[in-house]
Amino acid sequence: MELFTAFNVSKSYAAHKALDKVNITVPEQSIFGLLGPNGAGKTTFIRIVNRIIAPDEGEILFNGKKMGDEEVEKIGYLPEERGLYKKMKVGEQALYLAQLKGMTHHDATRKLQYWFDKFELKGWWNRKVEELSKGMQQKVQFILTIIHNPKLLIFDEPFSGFDPINVNLLKEEILTLRDNGATIIFSTHNMASVEELCDHIALINKSKKILDGNVKAIKKTYRMNTFEVNFTGFEEDLRTFLPSSFNVILQKKEDDGSIAKIQLPGNMTTNDLLREIIPHVTVKSLNEIIPSMNDIFIRAVTEQNPITPDLSTIQP
Amino acid sequence: MKKIFLIICREYLTRVKKRSFIIMTILGPLLMAAVFIVPIYLATVSNESKTVAVLDESGFFYEKFKDSENIKFHYLVSDLNAAKQSFAKSDDYALLFIPKTEVSLPENAIIYAKSQVNIMVKSYIKDVMSRQLEELKLEAKIRDIQPSTSGKITMDDILRSIKTNVDISTIKIGSNGKEEKSYPEVSMVLGIFSGILIYFFIFLFGSQVMRGVIEEKTSRIIELIISSVKPFQLMMGKIIGVGLVGLTQFLLWVILTFGLVTIVTSSFSTRFKSKAPTEQFMTGQNQIIYADKPVSTPNPEKNNKDNVNEVLDAINTIDFPVMLSSFLFFFLFGYLLYAALFAAIGSAVDSEADTQQFMLPITIPLIFSFVMAQYIMQEPQGPMAFWFSIIPLTSPVIMMVRIPFGVPYLQVVLSMVLLLLGFLGTTWIAAKIYRTGILMYGKKVNYKELWKWIRYKN
Numbered sequence: 216m217e218l219f220t221a222f223n224v225s226k227s228y229a230a231h232k233a234l235d236k237v238n239i240t241v242p243e244q245s246i247f248g249l250l251g252p253n254g255a256g257k258t259t260f261i262r263i264v265n266r267i268i269a270p271d272e273g274e275i276l277f278n279g280k281k282m283g284d285e286e287v288e289k290i291g292y293l294p295e296e297r298g299l300y301k302k303m304k305v306g307e308q309a310l311y312l313a314q315l316k317g318m319t320h321h322d323a324t325r326k327l328q329y330w331f332d333k334f335e336l337k338g339w340w341n342r343k344v345e346e347l348s349k350g351m352q353q354k355v356q357f358i359l360t361i362i363h364n365p366k367l368l369i370f371d372e373p374f375s376g377f378d379p380i381n382v383n384l385l386k387e388e389i390l391t392l393r394d395n396g397a398t399i400i401f402s403t404h405n406m407a408s409v410e411e412l413c414d415h416i417a418l419i420n421k422s423k424k425i426l427d428g429n430v431k432a433i434k435k436t437y438r439m440n441t442f443e444v445n446f447t448g449f450e451e452d453l454r455t456f457l458p459s460s461f462n463v464i465l466q467k468k469e470d471d472g473s474i475a476k477i478q479l480p481g482n483m484t485t486n487d488l489l490r491e492i493i494p495h496v497t498v499k500s501l502n503e504i505i506p507s508m509n510d511i512f513i514r515a516v517t518e519q520n521p522i523t524p525d526l527s528t529i530q531p
Numbered sequence: 532m533k534k535i536f537l538i539i540c541r542e543y544l545t546r547v548k549k550r551s552f553i554i555m556t557i558l559g560p561l562l563m564a565a566v567f568i569v570p571i572y573l574a575t576v577s578n579e580s581k582t583v584a585v586l587d588e589s590g591f592f593y594e595k596f597k598d599s600e601n602i603k604f605h606y607l608v609s610d611l612n613a614a615k616q617s618f619a620k621s622d623d624y625a626l627l628f629i630p631k632t633e634v635s636l637p638e639n640a641i642i643y644a645k646s647q648v649n650i651m652v653k654s655y656i657k658d659v660m661s662r663q664l665e666e667l668k669l670e671a672k673i674r675d676i677q678p679s680t681s682g683k684i685t686m687d688d689i690l691r692s693i694k695t696n697v698d699i700s701t702i703k704i705g706s707n708g709k710e711e712k713s714y715p716e717v718s719m720v721l722g723i724f725s726g727i728l729i730y731f732f733i734f735l736f737g738s739q740v741m742r743g744v745i746e747e748k749t750s751r752i753i754e755l756i757i758s759s760v761k762p763f764q765l766m767m768g769k770i771i772g773v774g775l776v777g778l779t780q781f782l783l784w785v786i787l788t789f790g791l792v793t794i795v796t797s798s799f800s801t802r803f804k805s806k807a808p809t810e811q812f813m814t815g816q817n818q819i820i821y822a823d824k825p826v827s828t829p830n831p832e833k834n835n836k837d838n839v840n841e842v843l844d845a846i847n848t849i850d851f852p853v854m855l856s857s858f859l860f861f862f863l864f865g866y867l868l869y870a871a872l873f874a875a876i877g878s879a880v881d882s883e884a885d886t887q888q889f890m891l892p893i894t895i896p897l898i899f900s901f902v903m904a905q906y907i908m909q910e911p912q913g914p915m916a917f918w919f920s921i922i923p924l925t926s927p928v929i930m931m932v933r934i935p936f937g938v939p940y941l942q943v944v945l946s947m948v949l950l951l952l953g954f955l956g957t958t959w960i961a962a963k964i965y966r967t968g969i970l971m972y973g974k975k976v977n978y979k980e981l982w983k984w985i986r987y988k989n
Contacts, residue, residue, distance in 0.1 A: 229983055265758045267970070292758040296972070298751030303545060311541050315534055315759040359755070 542772025865927025923953025
């Protein structure tokens with residue numbers, strides 16, 4: 216069941232096309248990674264979802280309904296460029312922003328107190344924002360994003376400016392939010408956190424969506440039929456006995472043996488590889504090399520060819 | 532609607548709580564009260580004697596101007612040109628010329644003086660003349676009343692028929708003998724004062740709006756807010772909130788100034804306890820008593836306190852309800868018209884330093900109307916005064932300069948309607964610039980760019 220669907224969304228500024236017929240579907244209760252190089256159109260897309268700007272064409276459905284002002288209150292948005300009124304008191308400001316999200320004064324106070332406790336900000340309620348450290352300000356902003364129990368959360372580069380301890384705190388909160396029913400859109404360059412958190416991704420490059428789908432499915436599609444073999448008992452080049460269709464990408468000697476990366480021709484399997492090498496070496500381990508999101512990202516962007524994995528054949 | 536209210540509240544409260552607001556609120560009335568009190572104080576302490584030559588061609592006022600402590604009168608018998616020449620050579624302070632009239636009583640007079648005519652002297656002359664004229668009219672009226680018709684004549688009719696409005700123009704004679712007209716002081720002071728007040732109000736609070744927008748942009752809170760509210764709501768909330776701050780400040784000023792002036796003048800009044808003769812006259816119920824009693828002719832020993840009262844009287848001749856309500860209108864809508872433009876500028880730039888190039892088109896009409904104010908005062912009914920008080924960008928200042936001199940209602944209404952339309956127009960344009968501008972960072976914006984933003988669909 217999808218929470219959110221964008222149909223054919225396009226947006227252009229004067230001479231520049233920021234989004235070109237982008238279709239994105241976000242399943243409910245998932246963490247969705249919105250990836251892309253700088254200037255690809257991610258922020259434009261997020262702003263359109265938030266109704267900060269209107270698309271030139273296309274439409275956005277939220278829970279099956281056309282996105283309206285009411286739906287916007289069900290979104291929590293943490294922008295990449297974020298800040299607070301510096302001269303205003305933290306608590307006062309948090310109350311103000313929570314009320315702008317449609318909360319009553321009473322509810323906002325109660326929930327803010329809970330979160331301020333949880334994030335160890337309790338003593339800062341009556342301090343001015345400029346007295347807070349950057350990390351603390353980020354925490355306040357995070358609280359303000361989730362305070363009104365939104366169904367959809369949009370985080371634009373949420374981890375920038377946090378130390379590793381707080382990054383973990385945040386990741387845990389994000390996972391808890393997902394488990395409690397929220398859907399999360401996550402825009403980032405940090406591929407490690409994508410691997411760790413995201414269930415689905417969409418990759419936008421040069422204003423077009425070039426890849427989307429389930430993370431595991433994408434990884435399977437991007438497999439290169441490449442294996443890493445850890446072996447002993449043979450110190451010369453493996454190519455001396457392997458058929459020429461086997462591509463030895465790398466071979467190096469280590470303390471307790473050698474490692475080789477070998478790409479097999481499309482129709483071959485691990486059994487074929489083993490059959491070829493067992494007569495010559497002692498195999499200690501054999502693993503398939505699964506491409507990292509980072510590799511996929513770079514490959515997809517540099518190749519510039521829209522690739523959509525066939526989800527009907529590969530299920531996670 | 533609830534959200535715009537929240538925004539207004541925040542904008543209002545954060546500013547009203549600032550120390551600078553509180554200081555301004557206290558300092559303002561002190562300054563304004565000084566404007567009223569200092570001339571009164573000076574009038575009571577000035578004991579330099581002034582001599583006024585009187586050339587009365589009408590013959591009604593011979594020996595009617597009594598010498599007081601500060602003003603001495605002597606009467607000339609000559610023609611105007613000779614009198615002017617001898618006046619230029621003499622030590623006399625002023626030359627009062629009352630021209631001969633054929634049918635009616637003379638209600639016009641000219642004061643020639645070497646410098647700006649002292650308001651006390653002028654008020655004193657005006658006072659004596661109007662009382663003398665009222666007395667003459669009343670005598671004539673009583674002569675006219677036939678016993679048979681007396682029942683139909685009410686006190687009001689009599690009062691209305693004898694009501695006199697003496698018009699004294701003053702002409703400055705320079706040392707080279709050149710003549711130069713000068714203008715009614717109180718209207719002038721009030722006109723220029725309210726014009727300047729509007730000018731400063733627009734600048735002060737308009738740039739507060741601009742700074743507020745820039746603050747939201749540079750602190751990067753803007754995107755967080757406009758994901759909850761529409762940019763237009765945020766802009767209008769800010770403009771209205773800051774406007775209410777200005778209005779609060781203004782009303783506090785009026786109340787505190789009024790309080791201060793009342794306290795100070797009442798302490799003057801108790802020092803010179805008396806009632807103005809005109810007041811006695813107007814409140815009288817029995818015409819007979821006043822008919823045979825010499826009503827006017829202030830006694831010399833009463834002059835000091837009369838001077839004080841005259842200033843207050845002069846101030847009282849201004850129609851304050853009209854003045855105040857039109858002031859509030861031009862004050863508010865002038866502000867609203869400009870504030871939208873200030874907000875648009877704030878949204879288009881990244882820092883206050885970048886505002887220069889866009890400030891020019893806004894400041895030019897404002898500064899222009901400020902500079903024009905003194906020319907408008909010399910000819911408050913002229914074509915230039917008319918046009919600049921109609922055009923929305925200059926009307927808030929110029930119309931306020933004109934209003935104390937009396938402006939036809941039709942013109943005031945026309946000016947108000949156009950100002951209202953101007954406000955809607957600038958807000959519409961500003962909203963379009965604002966919407967795009969607040970999300971633009973690190974881009975040097977020029978007018979071509981702004982024009983593009985205005986033309987964006989939504």
